Amino acid sequence: MAIQQLTYQDHVWVNITDPTDTDLRTLREQYPFLSPLNLEDITSIIERPKIDCEDDYLFMILQLPLWDEQMRLTRPYEIDMFVGQRFVITAQDGNFKPLNTLFNTAQQNETTLVKLLGKGGPHTFYLIIDTLVDYIFPILNKIDYNIRLLEERIFSADARILIREIALLRRDIIALQRIIRQLVPVIEDMNSSTEQVFSHDMTDYFDDVVDHIHRARAIIDEDADVVAGLADTADKLLSHRLNNVIRVLTVISVLVLPLNFIAGVYGMNIALPLQDNPVAFFIVVGVMLLITIAMLAFFRFRRWI
Numbered sequence: 001m002a003i004q005q006l007t008y009q010d011h012v013w014v015n016i017t018d019p020t021d022t023d024l025r026t027l028r029e030q031y032p033f034l035s036p037l038n039l040e041d042i043t044s045i046i047e048r049p050k051i052d053c054e055d056d057y058l059f060m061i062l063q064l065p066l067w068d069e070q071m072r073l074t075r076p077y078e079i080d081m082f083v084g085q086r087f088v089i090t091a092q093d094g095n096f097k098p099l100n101t102l103f104n105t106a107q108q109n110e111t112t113l114v115k116l117l118g119k120g121g122p123h124t125f126y127l128i129i130d131t132l133v134d135y136i137f138p139i140l141n142k143i144d145y146n147i148r149l150l151e152e153r154i155f156s157a158d159a160r161i162l163i164r165e166i167a168l169l170r171r172d173i174i175a176l177q178r179i180i181r182q183l184v185p186v187i188e189d190m191n192s193s194t195e196q197v198f199s200h201d202m203t204d205y206f207d208d209v210v211d212h213i214h215r216a217r218a219i220i221d222e223d224a225d226v227v228a229g230l231a232d233t234a235d236k237l238l239s240h241r242l243n244n245v246i247r248v249l250t251v252i253s254v255l256v257l258p259l260n261f262i263a264g265v266y267g268m269n270i271a272l273p274l275q276d277n278p279v280a281f282f283i284v285v286g287v288m289l290l291i292t293i294a295m296l297a298f299f300r301f302r303r304w305i
Helices: 021-030 036-043 097-108 110-117 121-134 136-153 159-188 190-198 203-265 280-301
Strands: 003-008 011-017 050-053 058-068 073-083 087-092
Touching (some): 003 097, 003 110, 011 021, 011 097, 011 121, 021 036, 036 073, 050 190, 058 136, 073 121, 073 159, 087 121, 097 110, 097 121, 110 121, 121 136, 121 203, 136 159, 136 203, 159 190, 159 203, 190 203
Parallel strands (some): 011 087
Antiparallel strands (some): 003 011, 073 087
């Protein structure tokens, strides 16, 4: 079933997965006061987080982080919510684990159901939002773990592989930063919006959620700074290793230069010293060897190698 429903006394939570036109018609019939524009927002693919205050309800769009294993990237996952005095409606595309886990737990456990629906729609709304925001922290913990792995490998791992891993992690952090930053103003507006529509003062509850989302933002911003530092360190290590390679190749080319000169001179078809000497080859080779040793000693003295 695309539509699932929990009921306790006269309080209701309706959860819609992959909403269809039939589901929207059902919502219009059961809740005729819902704005057609808000219902239309449910079916749109891309929406920025927002909260709208209507006469009898709140409409809220959330973009929450969801890990894409295949792309190795955190993507925004949209959840739409209608909140009334005695009802909450959630709509989602696909299967968002924390939301469905909360729904299924309340469905199977009477105590959880009473806790979730026993105090009316605004309190149910708070519990759902609190669960969804807290789901961000395991994702942040995973990012912190990946950062620690990179810090341990930065001086030993292959530079190309390391730079690729840093780039992937940095891309994921930027995506998560974008999601969390868009959530912050919406979460901050929840308390005033709830009080405006329902005349409920839930400051203590929503301040806790606001504190959580601010903490999440602080963590991801700090992670972004750390990864930027790791990327800079990796670039410097790669440049240092490249400079070492270039230095060795330069030393070899400089050593070969006088040897090529001597070999070229003695390869000319003209009268040259030692050309009639039976050990001329060994003498020339010896001179080349002495030149090479002298140049290496000079480079070592100047600390070029």
